Amino acid sequence: MSERFLVEAVNDALHVELERDPTVLVMGEDVGRLGGVFRATAGLRERFGADRCVDTPLAEAGILGTAVGLCMAGWRPVCEMQYDAFSYPALDQLINHVGRYRWRTRGKMSFPLVIRMPYGGGVRAPELHDDSPETYYVHTPGVKVAIPSTPADAKGLLAAAIRDPDPVVIFEPKLIYRTARGEVPEGEHVVPLGEARVAREGSDVTLVAYGAMVPLAERAAEALEDEASCEVLDLRSLKPLDEDSLLASVGKTGRAVVVQEAPRVCGFAAEVAAVLAEKAIFDLRGPVLRVTGYDVPYPYWQIEDAYMPSVERVRDAVRRLLSI
Amino acid sequence: MSERFLVEAVNDALHVELERDPTVLVMGEDVGRLGGVFRATAGLRERFGADRCVDTPLAEAGILGTAVGLCMAGWRPVCEMQYDAFSYPALDQLINHVGRYRWRTRGKMSFPLVIRMPYGGGVRAPELHDDSPETYYVHTPGVKVAIPSTPADAKGLLAAAIRDPDPVVIFEPKLIYRTARGEVPEGEHVVPLGEARVAREGSDVTLVAYGAMVPLAERAAEALEDEASCEVLDLRSLKPLDEDSLLASVGKTGRAVVVQEAPRVCGFAAEVAAVLAEKAIFDLRGPVLRVTGYDVPYPYWQIEDAYMPSVERVRDAVRRLLSI
Amino acid sequence: MSQVLPAEGGLRRVIGDGESFPDGEVEGLGPDELLALYRNLVLLRTYDERSVVYHRQGRIGTYAIFWNHEAMQAGGVFALEERDWIFPAYRESAIGLLRGMPVSTVLSWWRGHPSGWWNPAEFNVASICVPIATQIPHAVGFAWGSALKGEDRVALTFFGDGATSEGSFHEGATFAGVMKAPVVLFCNNNHWAISTPLSAQTAAPTLADKAIGYGMPGIRVDGGDVLAVYQATREAVARARAGEGPTFIEAVTYRAAPHATADDPSIYIDLERVEVEKENECVGRFERYLLRAGVLTEARVEEIKQEALELMRTGIVEAEAEPPADPGLVFEHAYANPPPALADDLAELRRVLGE
């Protein structure tokens, strides 16, 4: 075990997995010489060579498209998209090929590629460095999605993604890249996809969250300590979703507030609410509330705090729910 | 009034709107010389000239990207994407520019463009001619989405979209392009965005649907006539969503089944379920059920019927709901 | 930086016209090879013509016709070794036949039946790529990845003139140049993208002129001349194998058939030009060349055509004999480890279907 920041845990996972499996390679813009704009890939080029940590041309569809071909040649590419909103040029390859190619071969070929990217807001950045695009990915068949909120999970989920035979997208909450710090197991460490984590136990309300919204939900739970006992469920994996843990928690508390940075309409909180509306309807003692980003462009950073879910908004939702 | 097929109503709307407003132009692959692979744009080039019905290069991001520039030059471009799954290369322009540019100018410039495309399955077509991509669009801030299910609405919603100062995406259900036939008002005809339509009145269950799922829901309602009184709500507009009509209907029936062709996870049915779970929780007498496409690639057409929502699946859902 | 020559102006040709333009020949191609190549052409032609008939008879679905594209397909593939990979567009749907894929497999694809979906590694033929140009980066990635592994495998990808407008073409070609990938970018320039003429597709003087922008040679060849196509591709493959990177081949022809069975080109196409093209179609051209050269006789022609027809007859029978697909297949193969929700969905579907 050693104390690491979240982004360091990502770097650690890459070192361990590239060491372990000579068919794993890292590719993306500025991942090599620079070691990534967030230093997530620092040291890889020096250690594993320029062929296994590849500075690509500035072309996201090209990155993901060639990664599909690399899989067919026997590689397990880990593609970095430099920022959330710069991954959109690759959506075409994602939807029409990454998510479909295994099916197209009737399961005869695997496409064990990983897409990882820093995502989310709150970092006082220029336009389009703040998106939470998970809906575009999780809605796409054939693609799995995981989002860590702790350094240990950042390492373990990425390792799981690299070893998984299916394409997996890992969104890394850049807001907490260098604030989330914690114990990370040394060497090989795998956190299986599809298992949620109870980040905090409680009995009155379940706060469902993932990524940077987990520490926020924890802070909100703390702030509410005198009023309500909040359980915080860190989904970790959006697809496969750990429905059992979700239903168990809401079955116990009878109330759910789902927190997500992304714009509300068809965001993942809607999926969570829909699962609850289908499978927990008789457990629910009140409405399922969503605390989310809004259906507007992510704003200029001087007012981004008004857009991002906040402790106040979560607390307000919990209070409303408890007052019903 | 005259009887028209749905695709003819689209063609009619384009003729009327190009006639009415000299700044409207149509652009896309094969929309000119050929009049579109579904003939939706037939006759426009002859009538309005090659400058207002433009055969573009085969480049969807180029189509949408230049359309943004055309707006800045004072045009109202109506962009055809030839098929649902071929619109994905344009998602980057959609998310990063179409949905954001008005905001970026602080409301000083409008981007009154329209994207229209045939969408959906059931047509015995080769791979990737069957997608229902509305989630990718409706999740995107700054973008409105409407989906007609009748010829009259196909004309009226498209006209509304063309006149709307905001970017609007119209998905046209290709499955019923030449089976849905009905009275269409002559000349100018506008159906405002944001107003759902009760396609059939009922009291026990609300079937919420849009596009080609509306006639399906109607058939299911008919098949269930002896067992249940089904209301069919045709949303018509996904964004803005007519929450009032939705809540009124479910408030009355106490039960909802939401039908959608798209893969389930984060599909629009999830949004409908989430709205109900938040705003109608105490009206609901049972779970909100979703009858949707699955989280798998749209299949080869010999078994596509097993993927598409069917009368049987809707009936099953209604029966389950009523048996609770 | 490797030296890049400007794209060629004229079209390379080998086959003469029996009159003013004399027949050439390709070094290294003896009678056996020439016959094998001819057999491939006839196989593709027969497949195509029969498919149109099967479509009319309702035995296959919509079908993308490749009539008069056979020289590009057969000539290009003939320059490859079995270990080399082909990345087809939908226009090359039957390219697997040249790699021993059963006719029934390809017909099944067009019948929307699961048995039409093959394992690329079995034939070294990637899946049919329906979205335009998106297979190009796959071919590039495959070639680059193979070279990285020290494997001697070249990738060849087919695409149309329209495809060169897509960002995917550009990004794939850019990667190919930078990675010096052993890949051949083979462009079938049939002058049309459905109803869009080349002049509305690009202002480039020739498509091969795009090559220099990616730091690769651009070759122009008569797409109706299977020997010229073969020769040009062989050159490109040799470059690739020698580690000299990618080559762009523009094979020039004219689409003489509808885009697909659903298309009526009479609205937009130059019908006179189509007639000229039909007269000069590629299988006949090669056939006459071989007859002139005495490699082929009329009797052998007939035999080879009958063989191909026989293959088709068996193929369609086999395809139609496939048992109906189990609806449960909807849930197969999307994931190696599917999310648990899929099992519930399958159970629900089975229940609803009363199974």
Add this chain to the structure above:
Amino acid sequence: MSQVLPAEGGLRRVIGDGESFPDGEVEGLGPDELLALYRNLVLLRTYDERSVVYHRQGRIGTYAIFWNHEAMQAGGVFALEERDWIFPAYRESAIGLLRGMPVSTVLSWWRGHPSGWWNPAEFNVASICVPIATQIPHAVGFAWGSALKGEDRVALTFFGDGATSEGSFHEGATFAGVMKAPVVLFCNNNHWAISTPLSAQTAAPTLADKAIGYGMPGIRVDGGDVLAVYQATREAVARARAGEGPTFIEAVTYRAAPHATADDPSIYIDLERVEVEKENECVGRFERYLLRAGVLTEARVEEIKQEALELMRTGIVEAEAEPPADPGLVFEHAYANPPPALADDLAELRRVLGE
């Protein structure tokens, strides 16, 4: 088809080195114009240098430095009329200054304050485009649309060497060629895309060699020579205005500063080359040219620099005097007719904020 010449090999230059390479001159540029151009260079340089300081002082956020890119920006824009439009990348964030945009507006953009978002139609300057290359199709569409309306407006768009790898560049350029759009595609080739060198970006011999693939001329010019840049752009603008379509300009330079304030190029860049470039930076080069020509005196230089500094001083004060943005602005401007849900969201937010 219009004739397209191969891209130029050498770099065009006008400004001499005071030694072996003699000073040239540009027809039509008298002392007034030369001084105006110099003033623009100094304005941009001052803006840039002060911005780096403001960033260090925490008065603006992350900032993309354009030091030594001023000749390309000022030279390019000087060839335009006021009615022509500019479509900048983020590297040209301050380009509006050349169109009378207040300094405070640009600073506000980098301060993440709403007053940094302008109305493009007020300055004929499109919004800063953050995603690489995606502004190129906008410029093309604008130019094409203006021409369709019979309006005499040229569009010029700036982008980097890295941008030429994006599909958006390709598709924009393809449309430009086909539509014969009156647009200038101005590529700042500073040899780096953050840490990625040109050699890892493309195998093309030069970026200008890409032009022929779109049927447009490709010009190469020394990007540190403001007069050469001006002259090349003037030529391109004249072609555009004459209805002859687009031109690709490759202005060649070397990035001598970090990519942005957050970047440490010492890990990857050639530091010796940076030193050479700094010695030869573009503002000084033009200044010495004007001093040699007697158009400028040391005193005037000082005056012009002081003027620019004064503008900056006022600008930052104004930017900092902007009242804090109302959080309610989150909901403004996304839609002309917003969905009703937004009003509810705003009400909720106000309630939570206790307003």
